[in-house]
Amino acid sequence: MLGRIAAVLLVSLGAGCFGTSSRPRGSEAAGQLAQQAGWQRIDIDAGAFQLVGYRRFGAPDVPSLTVYIEGDGTAWLTPTQQSSDPTPRYPQALALAILDPSPNRLYLARPCQYQPAGRLAHCDPVYWSVRRYSEEVVRAMSEAITIANGELGARRIGLVGYSGGGAIAALIAARRTDVVRLVTIAANLDHAEWTRQKDATPLGGSLNPADYVATLERVPQIHFVGEDDEVVPRVVADAYRRHFRDGARVRIVDVPDADHDCCWTKLWPTLIERYLGPDP
Numbered sequence: 001m002l003g004r005i006a007a008v009l010l011v012s013l014g015a016g017c018f019g020t021s022s023r024p025r026g027s028e029a030a031g032q033l034a035q036q037a038g039w040q041r042i043d044i045d046a047g048a049f050q051l052v053g054y055r056r057f058g059a060p061d062v063p064s065l066t067v068y069i070e071g072d073g074t075a076w077l078t079p080t081q082q083s084s085d086p087t088p089r090y091p092q093a094l095a096l097a098i099l100d101p102s103p104n105r106l107y108l109a110r111p112c113q114y115q116p117a118g119r120l121a122h123c124d125p126v127y128w129s130v131r132r133y134s135e136e137v138v139r140a141m142s143e144a145i146t147i148a149n150g151e152l153g154a155r156r157i158g159l160v161g162y163s164g165g166g167a168i169a170a171l172i173a174a175r176r177t178d179v180v181r182l183v184t185i186a187a188n189l190d191h192a193e194w195t196r197q198k199d200a201t202p203l204g205g206s207l208n209p210a211d212y213v214a215t216l217e218r219v220p221q222i223h224f225v226g227e228d229d230e231v232v233p234r235v236v237a238d239a240y241r242r243h244f245r246d247g248a249r250v251r252i253v254d255v256p257d258a259d260h261d262c263c264w265t266k267l268w269p270t271l272i273e274r275y276l277g278p279d280p
Helices: 002-013 026-037 092-099 135-149 164-173 191-198 209-216 234-242 264-276
Strands: 040-045 050-057 064-069 104-108 156-162 179-185 221-226 250-255
Touching: 026 040, 026 050, 026 092, 040 135, 050 092, 050 135, 064 092, 064 135, 064 164, 092 104, 092 156, 092 264, 104 135, 135 164, 156 164, 164 179, 164 209, 164 221, 179 264, 191 234, 209 234, 221 234, 221 264, 234 250, 250 264
Parallel strands: 064 104, 064 156, 156 179, 179 221, 221 250
Antiparallel strands: 040 050, 050 104
């Protein structure tokens, strides 16, 4: 089954190296991927935000849930022009979630992603720019996990975050007691270091995972970094790890043949088998 799904994904998304205009984009791409894999769309009222997710609960008797969190999406059209819609052009985290053999999986989009025009018009762009990791965003994302897990009742939560979704995953892990594993891919784990490296505007109003190591030290974690990633380079993960008293508890894995976007879906089944296993 996993091999068949992987083949569908590689055909649909170009082996994880995205970019041709003929392929489905945004909400259409997410809907097609989910439908092909037999996932169910859910819309979650998380208080401050209406969030979109997809789920596949294949084993209600298994007390664990793996949650994938989407990246920052299309936050900027150019280095100086902010997007009016943060929906990712390609649903990277959803594609990765579908490839995961864990029996119970949940995918969560970020605030304002995949929203109809009427609702998007009421989304403040600060939530995909300087406040993308704000307290209200993290609280809503954590609440969405609690709501979605209500039916399943899983006692163990594994979090997997792609890009900026990795920062959200870490911040959620820092405040929950049921998170037993934190995994990130190309993640912005220390945005203060990231903005320094990029000489970019600091993310004022955003929480920084590097400031929450006191509670994150209890969470087993592994962070995958593309060797060719120039968007979020390895130095960001290294800066995050330096905040821990015991840096050995924070495993960083350099992944050859990967940058920020490419080619994680192609590599993901092997990385799961080698480093993670099927269930948190």
